[in-house]
Amino acid sequence: MFLFKNLQLYRLPAPWAFTPEQMELALQAQAFSPAGSSEVERQGWDKPRPNGGLVHVVNKQMLIVLGKEKKLLPATVVNQVAKARAAEMEEAQGFAPGKKAMKDLKERVHDELLPRAFAIRSDTRCWIDPVNGWLVVDAASPTKADEVIKMLLKAIDRMPVESLRVQNSPVGMMTSWLQEDDAPAGFTVDMDTELRATGESKAAVRYVRHTLPADEVGRHIAAGKQCTRLAMTWDSKISFVLTETLAIKTVKALDVIKENEAATRNDDERFDGDFMLMTGELAKMLADITEALGGFAAA
Known part of the structure; x- marks a missing residue:
């Protein structure tokens, strides 16, 4: 029933006067689109609800989503194809490709296979409470939450977000x-x-x-x-x-x-x-x- 399972906590000034309309406008420049054929990974802001905007608002509370698409192209697959190509080259030219030639070959194989690689999509939700001054990322790890914060700081100049600090350990x-x-x-x-x-x-x-x-x-x-x-x-x-x-x-x-x-x-x-x-x-x-x-x- 709860949308969030893990809470990485940050603070904003309370109340925070940034409106949903301002947030929507700020996020549009980094709106999500699928990774291109030559891209390994792409991320951007996506719609929390179908047919909605980039900012979903309920009772002054804002919900935004960072979408991420990453292509799976295991190094073992690249190496296997490159090894087969190297064997063909050796048979054709009479000697095995050198270290530099092998590196170039692997890069070419990687670029060739990338457009056909399977893409994995993931979403990270972020709740912004401008009334009480909370910014909460639904992420199990700080690294995942940092991705959201970095993207927000790119979208909103001088966003006054800070890690939560308390008096007692x-x-x-x-x-x-x-x-x-x-x-x-x-x-x-x-x-x-x-x-x-x-x-x-x-x-x-x-x-x-x-x-x-x-x-x-x-x-x-x-x-x-x-x-x-x-x-x-x-x-x-x-x-x-x-x-x-x-x-x-x-x-x-x-x-x-x-x-x-x-x-x-x-x-x-x-x-x-x-x-x-x-x-x-x-x-x-x-x-x-x-x-x-x-x-x-x-x-």
Whole structure:
């Protein structure tokens, strides 16, 4: 039901006065189009909804999508074809092609096969909350999120986006919540966690869908391990995993939210309803997580 599964978090000034119309105009110069016959990869902004614009807006919340197309041409295939061509050349001219000739041959084979290569399409969604000052990329890795941010910075001159910074260390706070068996107000600690040593050994222990025995966890912490991942539930509505880098992973709406979903008549209404519900609840959850970590760090 939730459109986003992983949250890479960034901050914007709140409120941010950039309008959806301004955003639409800014993104048009980098609108997505399929990779050409001689291109390995191409990315650009695509429509979040069929027959819509590049910016989808619901209740002042903006949704944009970075589309990417990448052609698959394994080096083993290129090498295999080049090897066969080299054998033909050797038979025709009486000697094998040299190192430079072989390199040129592989490049020619690559260029020849590229137009027929299979293309893989992927989309990365980005939610912009100009009211509360959030920019959230649905990506499991920071590298994937960086692609979106770099494209946005190209599209919008001097876009005031920053990484989320908080007063207290996520690792320190998660370790404290485990050690004291005391989750912050509005949250509960669930059954997944990772504890990792800070020394050279990098020793780690992970509990997966496992009750966290206080004495056992306490021994690991006493031995110098700190919590780097912690599964939690917010307000009995959303479960997630908080990481040491402030990424929020495995976001899942719980039954209490699903039961309150309104019946809708068509796909567009259902999509907008899901997006409005998700952004409304996540904005409140992100505010509570920030508060639990001591609030925003001073600039």
